[in-house]
Amino acid sequence: MAHASKNRSEKVDDPSIPVTLLTGFLGAGKTTLLNQLLAVSTSEPTAVIVNEFGEVGLDHDLIEKVDGDVMLMSSGCLCCSIRGDLSDTFVKLLARRDEGMHNFGRIVIETTGLADPGPILQTLLVDPFLARNTRMDGVVTVVDAVNGPATLDAQFEAVSQVAVADLIVLTKTDLVSEASDKAVTERLRGLNPTADIVRPSDRDFGPKSLRNLTSMRENARQQDAISWTTPKVANDPLGNLSGLMSTSNTKPVTTSEFRRHDTDISSVSIVLDEALHDAVFDKWFDTLIAYKGRDILRVKGILFLEGIESPFAFHGVQHVFDPPVPLKNWTGKDRRTRIVLIGRNLNRPEIQRSLDMLRNARPADAKSLTKCR
Template sequence: MPITKPKKIPVTILTGYLGAGKTTLLNRILTEKHKQKIAVIVNEYGEVGIDNQLVVNADEEIIEMNNGCICCTVRGDLIRILRTLVFSMEEGKVEFDRIVIETTGLADPAPVAQTFFMDEKLSGIFDLDSIVTVVDSKHITKHLDSHDEAQEQIAFADMIILNKSDLLSNAEITALEKRLIHINPAAKRMNAHYCQINLRSILGIYSFDVNRKLEIDPHFLEDHHHHHHDDQVTSVAFKEERPLDLEKVEKWMGYLVQEKGEDLLRYKGILHIDKMDQRIVFQGLHMLFSGSPDRKWRSSEKRLSELVFIGKNLDKEQLQQQFNNCIAE
């Protein structure tokens, strides 16, 4: 039975602090025989370090690779290069199955992710698959202590690759994972050495799309305990079996987006609404929020609201009280 291609072209955003191993992973994507045609967009072509013999024409903005991939440079506007790719595809000049965007030089992946929601033409063509953050396991603790950018990259992640994890003891890995969970409990994590991972574990996982993610993992928020750190970015998670009042939830979300949107880096969840047989799913990046009815609750599953907020200056007690006010009477 043939595999049906998705209606939209999936996009993976790759981020991570300096020295984490993004270039190593990009080289693997561009040179490995994965039988996929992937368009890799990088900020500056020179940073990728691809061997010259792999490049068909290094003078052009869109560069075809021997394994069927293409490599694009962003010298200006991301929207422009994406539209150039789409035009080239429509003209039959290039062909690709998915896009990987590496955010070198961008401390915050949010503007890249927002591109696929704010631009109407692009949102109709592309589907944001996941935000993947590569972590230098040996040095990430120091980076988290001194660089807000490193915390934000963890906060936005759907998947965290703990690269160079072989340099840590089991106790150090456990401590690091606890800290990452403190910042972002919803992200999945995997250990790696020289980014030697199966590309299927980061491509086509659709963990940014809450609707599709919940089909795979209905309870994406595992129980976790907060640990005391000085991280500016933290997370707050809620679970509630009692149904929520939809009108109150809408007012609360409207308030949060307007008043706290800049501090809310990522937020997502599934809601059990009073007198509704459908689940409500939502997600947001800063002030960009979306929510919609999903499938009906199954008779075999517990109706449960699960929410996670990841951001700066989060007042857990205040958020808890606001959430409690949304419980239906």
Template sequence: MQAPIPLTILTGFLGAGKTTLLNRLLQDPALADTVVIVNEFGEIGLDHLFIEAVDGDMVLLSSGCLCCTVRGDLVAALEDLLTKRDAGDISPFRRVLVETTGLADPAPILQAALSHPYLATRYAIDGVVTVVDALTGFATLDEHSEAVKQAAVADHIVFTKTDLLDETTQPTFERLKARISRLNPGAPLLDAAAGEADAAALLGAGPFDFAGKIPDVAAWLREEAYADANHGAHDHVHDERDQHAHDVNRHDARIRAFCLATDKPVPLAALDMFLTLLPSAHGAKLLRMKGIVHLAGQPERPLVIHGVQHVMHPPVALPAWPDADRRTRIVFITRDLDESFVRRMWDAFTGTPAIDTPDRAALMENPLSLRNG
């Protein structure tokens, strides 16, 4: 088995500055041996980079990046890259970076790599990078649910155009940062203008270390960031200017971010049932799920899980615990799915005592009878 190739998604709403960020990344030596998938070459402006043609859909950049366009299905493009790589027609790239269109929902792109029986064995999701305009981001979140979803599923948030802020726009930007932190407590906030959004900061954000080392799962989960996630914007209004951000009719109110943790080892059968039934019954509401699990009967090899809506990445057993913390921790980003519902289902299948837990025997007999709310 070959080691999986890390796949990073670069997304953000129209005009947020994805192209500017991508151009900067393409000149970074850290992206050598990387394939960058874009919609059209013209959109990223490659004129300032030395280009060598490979074929009609690919160009080789002076930095060592291979840039290719998607003329149809992304799955077909990812398969074609593997075919050419395995046949020796192109250099053996080590990473893939996919830039989405401004209106794209990143979830189907993640699902394409996770659900395809072949691609799931050759690629592994390394992270989602979402670009947000510091000047217009607040209004964009108000007006477009796609932008909210892009921010909610991100592993990193990159703010652009912060160098254009002034005393009149800075307060709105501060509210934007607070708002995104409530939507997605686990995503670090980076400032592109300050040089924080380089390849070292954005790549290698996933649950797997492709160099064969034990990954930094704690940095991937950022469990501590979710501790107070339910005590912020969804339930409280801090000032009148932020009132509309908390309106129950706004997009933000539909998003929940939380973490389940337990010291008790989890039986494999219970975990399997939970990971099967929750996505199958409520997959459309399950934007992201990721975690590390202490399995009963396998105390020294924790299991890393990662899912997007209906699709789960094949779980991976780490060779050892990454640190002294041996608790099971699972992070959820949901839309229209309450934490209490997910917690009750988890408690029912794992046997963890919980208040107001439905009868476990009845739930095991008819698990789909449990309804959100």
């Protein structure tokens, strides 16, 4: 299993910049949402990284001045375009902050509508500079209630954007019927059962709604960590005792003749009551990722290990994983390990056998576990 730099997890005080990835297909409303958020005065200035200013359509009434490839917004936020690769843009942006030229406490990356968020997430994990200086705070995916179903039918990138999201923002719901709103919501739930689904019209929706969307921080609240790994759909409590059934029984609602990409995507939730030996877990998980890594879009979880009081939060994209983060604020008797995998064709017998291997193996046998086939 490939991991990002471990420097961050060794620090007591985490100075890394939280990063929000804002994605969504063409016309979903990412730029409208971004403009709304930039127009709100906030105590935490934000740097926004976009592909090109001309493609984004930012509200120029919000622009105070232009400084090379950086624009200063009237709200105090910054907006810069990617010149070269993403890492170079981060280096220049953080250098400006360190030199006192600009001040910001978080970064938002707005992707193009056709972008697969996976490579960007991997870049943040494996690039040494970014791994030391940033942390992924959440993936926000914007979905258009009007055109979203047809887009999901036609474009796998749109399905991938939904599948990896921590928060889904459903736009243009005022332009569809209540039945259509419900249908697209259920479809999104089927693709990503653990993501919250909100609407810009919600009373409590605002800039804070896009923050602290993952539990990859030591001060994460226990309630938020559990919610992060728990499907939002009520299931039959006796219908998934193994924890390996797909978390969605919703049949995709299609609006076109395109092949429904939903049928390729499933979410597998695993819940284990007892703490795990670290060697057994590492071997099982390394085997799973080696065998299914290309099919896994994202994995996240809360892990309890034998002999360690606090659980660890972890997440990864395909075969690349951030160092686990200890959750220092955990209290109470709930010591269940929760793992959520989202990807292509994951509800297979191989996963059942790999879980049986984990449950039945003794710690001393961890090194001898063979690859699941």
